[in-house]
Amino acid sequence: MRCVxxxxxxxxxxxxxxxxxxxxxxxxxxxxxxSMVYMSNGNKLHCWDTSGTxxxxxxxxxxxxxxxxxxxxxxxxxxxxxxxxxxxxxxTEKNDNQPDLHILIGLEGGRQNRCSLEGYxxxxxxxxxxxxxxxxxxxxxxxxxxxxxxxxxxxxCCF
Numbered sequence: 001m002r003c004v005x006x007x008x009x010x011x012x013x014x015x016x017x018x019x020x021x022x023x024x025x026x027x028x029x030x031x032x033x034x035s036m037v038y039m040s041n042g043n044k045l046h047c048w049d050t051s052g053t054x055x056x057x058x059x060x061x062x063x064x065x066x067x068x069x070x071x072x073x074x075x076x077x078x079x080x081x082x083x084x085x086x087x088x089x090x091x092t093e094k095n096d097n098q099p100d101l102h103i104l105i106g107l108e109g110g111r112q113n114r115c116s117l118e119g120y121x122x123x124x125x126x127x128x129x130x131x132x133x134x135x136x137x138x139x140x141x142x143x144x145x146x147x148x149x150x151x152x153x154x155x156x157c158c159f
Contacts, residue, residue, distance in 0.1 A: 001142045002046040003103075004063045006088045007073035008081045009052035012107045016073070017049050020131030032056050033063050040132070043139045057091065064092040068142045069101035072123065077111035085120070101145055103138060 005013045014027045014034070021038050030051040038045040048067070050060035064070050072088055074081040085104065092098055104123035106115065117125065124141060128134040 001044065001069075001139060002048070002067045003069040003071050003138060003142070004048040004050060004060070004067050005071045005073060006050055006060060006064065006092070007052050008075075008084050011052065011073055011075040011078075011081050013052070013073050014049050016105075016107060016131055016134075017047055020135045021047070032059050038135045038139075040136050040139060043143070045135060045139050045142075047135075061091045061095065064098065065095040066097040067099055068146070069099050069103055069138065071103045071105060071138065073105050073107055074115065075111075076106040076108050076113040076115050079115045082106070082115045082117075082120075085123075101141060103141065105134065 005017065007013055009029070014030050015025050017036050017038075018027055019025050021036050030049055032051055033056075034049040036047045036049060038047060048063040050056070050063060052060075070089075070092055072085045074085055076082075089102065102123050104117075104120055104125050106113065106127065126134055126137050126141075128137055
C-alpha cells in the first residue's frame with residue numbers, strides 16, 4: 001500500500017511520520033520528497049513525505065500519481081492551512097492515476113482546533129490519539145477500499 005502526504009510547509013508532516021514510524025520527533029525541513037515505510041500487523045504502508053514549499057510542488061504532486069491514497073494534512077490552529085487543502089487537491093486532480101481516497105488529518109500538537117470542516121465532506125476525516133493509530137487507520141481505509149481480485153489472479157506492486 002502506498003500513500004503520499006501533502007500539505008503546507010512547516011505544519012508537521014515529517015514530525016508526524018517520524019513519530020509514528022521511528023518513535024523519533026527530531027526532524028529537519030523536507031527537501032523534495034522522503035520515503036518511509038510503516039509496518040504494522042503484517043501490513044506495509046509506503047509513505048511519501050513531501051515538502052510543502054512552492055518550489056517543490058510539481059515534484060510532490062508527481063508522487064500523488066498511482067498511490068492508493070492521498071493524505072492531506074493541516075494545522076488545526078491555523079485555518080489557512082486547511083483552506084490550502086483544496087489547492088493541493090486541485091493540483092492532484094491533474095494526475096492521470098489519481099486515487100479515489102482523499103484523507104484529511106488535522107495536526108494538533110496540543111493546540112486548540114480553530115478550523116471548521118464545513119466544505120470538506122468529500123474527504124475521509126481521520127482523528128486518532130496517536131500517530132501509530134492514525135497510520136493503522138489509514139491502512140484499514142486503504143484495505144477496505146481496495147478492489148477485490150478475481151479468483152486466480154494476483155495483484156502485485158513494485159515500489
